[in-house]
Amino acid sequence: MVQIQSLMRAVINFYNFNNRNAPVVITRVKEHNSEKMFMDRLERAIFDSCDEDCKATPSRYAIWGEDIRSLSISAKEAMKNGNIEKAEKLMNQVINSMGAFIDAQLILSNLPGNISFVKSKDIIKSYITSLLENNEASDSETDYIIDSMKEIMNRIEERD
Incomplete structure (x- = not known):
């Protein structure tokens, strides 16, 4: 348990440190068609979370997270290019996908043995x-x- 906590602390420290200037983009897991597939990927990760024997859940969330980052970068580029309508559409996708993730995690927190807030x-x-x-x-x-x-x-x- 200590090893995983140390790894997670390193992740948090890295992104906090680099949060000052610009987004950090290190592509580790990238699938294509982020704009079309991001909710499907989140769905697979969420349903994997319901199966305690599934071993792909963290990887699926990582792929979904990469989609969210990609959409955010695309929205930022659209804003730079003056395409506010496209930027807004992309940000709405990001916001809604994050909302789905949050709600799914809150629902999973209601499973026996977990601490539930909602x-x-x-x-x-x-x-x-x-x-x-x-x-x-x-x-x-x-x-x-x-x-x-x-x-x-x-x-x-x-x-x-």
Whole structure:
């Protein structure tokens, strides 16, 4: 355990030290099609996290992280080139992907033996609220997503 903690401390120290001037870009794991595949890669990593026997989870998160960095760099370049619309689209992808990562980790923290700060049902409830508040016109896809989330809420409440 001490060895892994030392390694993690080195990672944190490195990025904190280099955080002063410009982003640090050391490409270690790079897949192609970051703009199209980043959510698929995050999905694979999240579902691997649900399987305690899976050995690829850290690598999958690393690949996803590289996608996020690549998208951020592309957004920065788009801003430099005056293409604000593209930069905003790319940053929205980054923000949403980070939100998915955060929520997935919070949900995984609800597994037995973990320390949990946010209940899974509160996350799902916030999704339903957001979809209902931000959905000016109802469409079948949004309705389907809301209905499936309500079904998940019901199952969570039955368990509690």
